[in-house]
Amino acid sequence: MSTIKFSIVVTAIGVIVWAATHWLGIDYAYFAGYTILQLIVLSTAWNILGGYCGYVNFGTAAFFALGAYSTVFWYKFFPMPLPVLIVLGSVVSGIVGLGMGYLTLRLRGAFFSIATLALAVVLQTLVINWDFVGGSRGAYVIHPENFELAGLSVHYIEYLFVLMLVLAVIALVTARTIERSQLGYGFATIRDDELAAEACGVPTLRLKLIATTLSGAFMGMAGAPFPFYIGYLQPQSAFALDYAVNSIAMPMIGGTQSWVGPLIGTIVLGSAQQYATVTISSAVNLLIVGLMLVAFVIIAPNGLLGLFEQLRGRKKP
Amino acid sequence: MTALLHVDNISKRFGGFVALDGIDLEVQPGERLGLIGPNGSGKSTLVNCVCGTLQNEAGNVLFGGEKMDGLAAHQRTHRGLARSFQLPRPFHSMSLVDNLRIPLLYTVHARSGPLRTAADIEARCADLLKMVGLAAKSRQRPRDLTQVEMRKLELARAMAAEPKLLIADESMAGLSHSEIEDILALLRQLNERGITIILIEHIMSAVMSFSQRLAVLVSGKKIADGKPEDVVRNPEVVRAYIGQ
Numbered sequence: 391m392s393t394i395k396f397s398i399v400v401t402a403i404g405v406i407v408w409a410a411t412h413w414l415g416i417d418y419a420y421f422a423g424y425t426i427l428q429l430i431v432l433s434t435a436w437n438i439l440g441g442y443c444g445y446v447n448f449g450t451a452a453f454f455a456l457g458a459y460s461t462v463f464w465y466k467f468f469p470m471p472l473p474v475l476i477v478l479g480s481v482v483s484g485i486v487g488l489g490m491g492y493l494t495l496r497l498r499g500a501f502f503s504i505a506t507l508a509l510a511v512v513l514q515t516l517v518i519n520w521d522f523v524g525g526s527r528g529a530y531v532i533h534p535e536n537f538e539l540a541g542l543s544v545h546y547i548e549y550l551f552v553l554m555l556v557l558a559v560i561a562l563v564t565a566r567t568i569e570r571s572q573l574g575y576g577f578a579t580i581r582d583d584e585l586a587a588e589a590c591g592v593p594t595l596r597l598k599l600i601a602t603t604l605s606g607a608f609m610g611m612a613g614a615p616f617p618f619y620i621g622y623l624q625p626q627s628a629f630a631l632d633y634a635v636n637s638i639a640m641p642m643i644g645g646t647q648s649w650v651g652p653l654i655g656t657i658v659l660g661s662a663q664q665y666a667t668v669t670i671s672s673a674v675n676l677l678i679v680g681l682m683l684v685a686f687v688i689i690a691p692n693g694l695l696g697l698f699e700q701l702r703g704r705k706k707p
Numbered sequence: 708m709t710a711l712l713h714v715d716n717i718s719k720r721f722g723g724f725v726a727l728d729g730i731d732l733e734v735q736p737g738e739r740l741g742l743i744g745p746n747g748s749g750k751s752t753l754v755n756c757v758c759g760t761l762q763n764e765a766g767n768v769l770f771g772g773e774k775m776d777g778l779a780a781h782q783r784t785h786r787g788l789a790r791s792f793q794l795p796r797p798f799h800s801m802s803l804v805d806n807l808r809i810p811l812l813y814t815v816h817a818r819s820g821p822l823r824t825a826a827d828i829e830a831r832c833a834d835l836l837k838m839v840g841l842a843a844k845s846r847q848r849p850r851d852l853t854q855v856e857m858r859k860l861e862l863a864r865a866m867a868a869e870p871k872l873l874i875a876d877e878s879m880a881g882l883s884h885s886e887i888e889d890i891l892a893l894l895r896q897l898n899e900r901g902i903t904i905i906l907i908e909h910i911m912s913a914v915m916s917f918s919q920r921l922a923v924l925v926s927g928k929k930i931a932d933g934k935p936e937d938v939v940r941n942p943e944v945v946r947a948y949i950g951q
Contacts, residue, residue, distance in 0.1 A: 572812045572813070572816075575801075575805065575808065575809055575812060576809075576812075576813065578798065578800060578801060579798050579809055581800065582797075582798040582799050582800055582801070583796045583797075583798060583799075585760060585780075585792075585796060586792065586796040586797070586798065586864075587781075587798075587809070588759070588760070588779065588780035588781045588784070589758065589760075589780055589781075589784060589789070589790055589792070589865070590781075590784065590809045590810040590813060590814065590864065590867075590868060591781045591784040591785055591809075591810055591813040591814030591817070591868055592781055592809065592813045593779070593781045593782075593813075594781070595779070647800065
């Protein structure tokens with residue numbers, strides 16, 4: 391399927407999801423849907439660097455929080471429409487992603503991961519000590535009750551939901567386009583063998599920088615609307631461990647070598663989490679992630695996609 | 708005639724260990740050079756310095772008259788320097804076709820020339836696989852290959868970059884006699900197409916039959932360079948290999 395066709399299909403599915411949620415008419419559906427869509431963007435973004443290139447980033451929360459705090463900053467400094475803030479958030483996170491790439495990409499394996507974890511700690515410390523964006527007290531970002539455009543008025547949460555739906559579509563289309571392009575082949579060679587990649591003429595450093603920048607930008611994009619969603623943003627919630635763990639676990643469970651993996655993983659895990667939040671408690675979320683991750687590492691180390699491929703391979707004579 | 712590759716007095720250390728100690732080497736266009744030496748004599752380090760995997764600390768590497776020092780490995784590949792690895796390093800997650808597609812996309816496609824469309828690239832991959840006799844396995848993964856097939860894939864991938872100079876680093880180690888003949892025939896075929904070849908090898912019968920010239924490294928120094936028959940009779944070379 392060509393990229394244009396794929397974009398149309400994904401957009402159509404997006405519209406159907408929106409229509410179905412709208413038809414339900416429950417605000418909670420938007421809240422839950424927003425969380426899952428946000429995780430789709432995050433895990434897809436993580437997968438660009440972690441799945442395609444094989445560089446495991448533990449700092450998702452840092453990039454997400456950068457996007458969120460960029461919004462808080464502009465909200466206080468010079469209020470602008472949310473779509474503009476999303477662009478700004480992704481630019482900030484993308485630049486930090488590029489910087490992080492320059493500083494850390496000579497490291498491999500666990501050392502790279504530790505460096506990204508350190509980045510999250512450093513950024514959180516900076517934010518805690520930055521009074522303008524609320525410091526450790528946090529900051530209120532009050533959204534209007536309704537979003538109005540050209541005489542149309544919807545609940546603000548529905549507006550946020552639709553925005554996040556658009557971001558998810560953008561992230562998925564981008565990830566799939568990369569996967570099938572020259573860039574995607576280059577990323578895969580980095581994952582497989584960097585030395586051999588260089589010998590084949592692949593400019594590995596440049597490609598890795600592209601990956602960290604893109605990955606960071608998408609994470610920031612997912613974080614930018616978050617202050618409006620939550621209303622009160624504090625460092626602990628923006629830099630929460632959940633984001634880092636979820637954005638790694640979801641692609642791992644779905645399968646990291648294709649754009650579908652993070653999507654499937656997020657839908658499975660994200661829905662389970664939302665269900666648990668309503669029926670048991672929100673604290674059980676991370677337990678579910680942990681248990682599922684352990685189970686998948688044992689049963690299907692290549693995720694659901696890998697498991698599916700294995701089963702299909704067995705059926706063939 | 709100016710040399711295609713000119714290695715000028717290069718040195719490389721690893722901590723206190725001198726791996727290369729002032730090596731000079733010239734390779735003419737179209738030549739078949741054998742490079743031999745005992746284990747640990749610096750052959751692979753020399754290849755790594757020439758190809759940019761390692762950077763030499765002293766001296767220069769000139770390729771086609773252009774200084775290579777400071778250039779990354781992929782930039783040297785773009786200029787026409789290709790290598791195969793001692794232990795095959797295929798891209799494990801990709802099919803054989805895709806393994807060959809990488810140098811075509813990133814090296815040949817990047818130069819201005821033919822290979823413009825996806826179909827061109829596809830056809831070129833098929834040609835290369837046919838040349839090394841792996842056409843039937845084009846959709847399989849490297850893990851399905853035997854040792855000799857893996858070496859052939861390694862050579863095909865180096866060839867895919869359309870190099871002027873190919874450095875084959877021990878591409879026959881561990882192969883049977885007939886398999887060695889296979890690889891040698893392949894290398895000769897490439898040389899006939901005008902590609903300069905440096906063959907690094909321990910198997911003397913293969914080196915002797917293939918090379919027009921032989922260079923010998925011992926402990927990071929070049930101790931002999933000349934006609935194969937003369938070099939193997941050189942007392943210093945005999946001493947290095949057999950001992951006194």
